[in-house]
Amino acid sequence: MKRLLHVLAGLIFMASISAAEVTKVDVIYPQATQQHQMLTLTGTVEARQNANLAPLQAGVVEKLAVEIGDKVESGQHLLSLDAKLAELSLAQHKASLKASLASQTEAERLYQEVVTLSKKQLVAETLMAERLSALEVAKANFSRAQAALAQQQEVLARHRLYAPFSGVIAERHVDLGEWVTQQSPLFTLVAQSNLRVNLSIPQEYYNQLNQSEAIEVLITHDFAQSVTIAATLDRLVAVANDSSRTITGLVELPENLDLVSGMSVTAQIQLPASDQNIVWLPKSAIKQHPDGGRSVFTVEGSKAKHVLVKVVKQQGNKIAVSGVNAEQGIVVSGVALLKDGDSLTVTRVNGDNL
Numbered sequence: 001m002k003r004l005l006h007v008l009a010g011l012i013f014m015a016s017i018s019a020a021e022v023t024k025v026d027v028i029y030p031q032a033t034q035q036h037q038m039l040t041l042t043g044t045v046e047a048r049q050n051a052n053l054a055p056l057q058a059g060v061v062e063k064l065a066v067e068i069g070d071k072v073e074s075g076q077h078l079l080s081l082d083a084k085l086a087e088l089s090l091a092q093h094k095a096s097l098k099a100s101l102a103s104q105t106e107a108e109r110l111y112q113e114v115v116t117l118s119k120k121q122l123v124a125e126t127l128m129a130e131r132l133s134a135l136e137v138a139k140a141n142f143s144r145a146q147a148a149l150a151q152q153q154e155v156l157a158r159h160r161l162y163a164p165f166s167g168v169i170a171e172r173h174v175d176l177g178e179w180v181t182q183q184s185p186l187f188t189l190v191a192q193s194n195l196r197v198n199l200s201i202p203q204e205y206y207n208q209l210n211q212s213e214a215i216e217v218l219i220t221h222d223f224a225q226s227v228t229i230a231a232t233l234d235r236l237v238a239v240a241n242d243s244s245r246t247i248t249g250l251v252e253l254p255e256n257l258d259l260v261s262g263m264s265v266t267a268q269i270q271l272p273a274s275d276q277n278i279v280w281l282p283k284s285a286i287k288q289h290p291d292g293g294r295s296v297f298t299v300e301g302s303k304a305k306h307v308l309v310k311v312v313k314q315q316g317n318k319i320a321v322s323g324v325n326a327e328q329g330i331v332v333s334g335v336a337l338l339k340d341g342d343s344l345t346v347t348r349v350n351g352d353n354l
Helices: 002-021 084-119 125-157 203-210
Strands: 023-028 032-035 038-047 050-053 059-064 077-081 160-162 167-172 187-190 195-202 216-221 228-232 235-240 246-252 264-270 274-282 294-300 303-315 318-322 344-350
Touching (some): 195 264, 203 246
Antiparallel strands (some): 032 274, 038 195, 050 187, 077 160, 167 187, 195 246, 216 264, 235 246, 294 303, 303 318
16 A cells, blocks of 8 residues: 555656746747838038039139139139240231232132133143142142131130039139149039938948849938938949958939039838848847847747847837748747747747737
């Protein structure tokens, strides 16, 4: 009888131990979604046309027609160089042209004279050939004088600088009386239309962006009462900066915005969806590791299975992770004390509504 009591007591003790080893947990079945990320960068507004203007002729600055901050139109006069010597040379070329014209007229008269006499057979053929040759030489000299005059007119015109496009004078680099050459910057002219945003994008996003089309970008002014502008990434320069390890992205801006070249803006790039799905979980489902890693526990055949995950995004009490199958139940309670292979009893099952 005593032996039977000892056996019954042992069975009861083993049953109590077995029951104690089963952990009661809550489980959630989240819904998988495609991974969308928003890349936020600071960009700079720039003009498509931004030029340091140089003269086409060397000389001394005689007149400044504009000042820094002036708005100019395409073709507007900006600066004049001292052109006295060029004007005198032009007068000489005009006189040379008149002389050449007179010589050509006289050669033409002499040639026509022998032509008339030749009809009466009163002149030798050699004389007529000489007069014709002299006429051709006179015509060539006149054409050369015309070309020389046109060249000198161009040299004189190059003593004046004109705006190649409409914009604003951002900088003036010279003053009256200074000697300048064709390599000397005179003004910095910046267009106020056709603006775009220059973005420095980390190189790791190049393949993801290069393989997609019509990538959405939200542009926000960096000042009070800012307005968000919807645009697209228009150009991705396929060369990385060897210092910053970034690539250049360009976003064209619409006209009539309260932006000027040089301003900063915030750009949010909608990255294309990746092939890897993510699931949103409550914070209670995530187990923190001493090395900084994260993991979750799934339920497989009433057993806990340890799965490493990667945190993609965090929003309030919810965390988006990748690396887990959404079709599996994920433990959301007591994960800090769970170990791989622990027996589980599911007490409550939740859907994807967190």
